[in-house]
Amino acid sequence: MKRIVGSPGTWGGMALRLSQCVFAAASSLAMCSAFGFSNYSAYFYMNLVLIVQLLWSLGLACQDIFCLRNKKDLHAPGFLFFIVFIDWVMAIFMFAGFCASASLTIFFMKDMNFCTEYSRLACSQFTLSVTLAFITWLLQAASSFSGFWLLVSFF
Amino acid sequence: MKRIVGSPGTWGGMALRLSQCVFAAASSLAMCSAFGFSNYSAYFYMNLVLIVQLLWSLGLACQDIFCLRNKKDLHAPGFLFFIVFIDWVMAIFMFAGFCASASLTIFFMKDMNFCTEYSRLACSQFTLSVTLAFITWLLQAASSFSGFWLLVSFF
Secondary structure, X not given: OOOXXXXXXXXXXXXXHHHHHHHHHHHHHHHHOOOOHHHOHHHHHHHHHHHHHHHHHHXXXXXXXXXXXXXXXXXXXXXXXXXXXXXXXXXXXXXXXXXHHHHHHHHHHHHOOXXXXXXXXXXXXXXXXXXXXXXXXXXXXXXXXXXXXXXXXXX | OOOOOOOOOOHHHHHHHHHHHHHHHHHHHHHHOOOOHHHOHHHHHHHHHHHHHHHHHHHHHHHHHHHHHHOOOXXXXXXXXXXXXXXXXXXXXXXXXXXXXXXXXXXXXXXXXXXXXXXXXXXHHHHHHHHHHHHHHHHHHHHHHHHHHHHHOOO
């Protein structure tokens, strides 16, 4: 069994998944605490992706813990391919959500100065949520790459 | 010499690069014809990325044409790695620009109905430009993937 840091069924992989859960949950909470976020398509979409990301990472974290406790090998190519594929799709969706929300936040804060004009607009929560979503994406990208390298090393 | 459709130094690769040039130029022109696009960070950023994409694709198209005419082999691993690396970076920047602009366009058109209220806002040009940028990104992703597969097949 090959060992690549951060791949499924390793301690590093479990740590990555758990941090993804924490950051996705924190980002989603920051977004939900912002008044009227669901009026904006970009924020609504990012929140949706964050919740899916949270569930996916939580599931895989549980699986990693189970495999590490029972010393099972997760590295069957078919199963690994499935995980890596979904990981890549999630990473792309997460990046799209982050870019869309970041663009809207920059529009509010810099282009139009809406944040200083309208105090009801929860700009600080938006900024916090976008920053946390970016960290979630970085962690997700790390998981995707390590899984992909493991898959490539089979061939 | 391995032949992977769309990789550097092949007819498919040249066709991909030329179509990237055409779509990037068309998207950039559509954006530049929209009044006041540079007031919005997302559109300004996408236009900048489109111009860099245009120059990069044009350079590689010229190189492909030169190699095909003189029957030179482009597949030295070091050089190929450089091209694939820049290709991936360009693909990521292009996707970020597309997502940011699409999010802002959806905000104008759907969330706020600014397009019907303010007739000076060039929503149709924005939509056209974003659609063309998406096609450019798809073509750039195809180039990146075929180059990457060629690189993986060396190891």
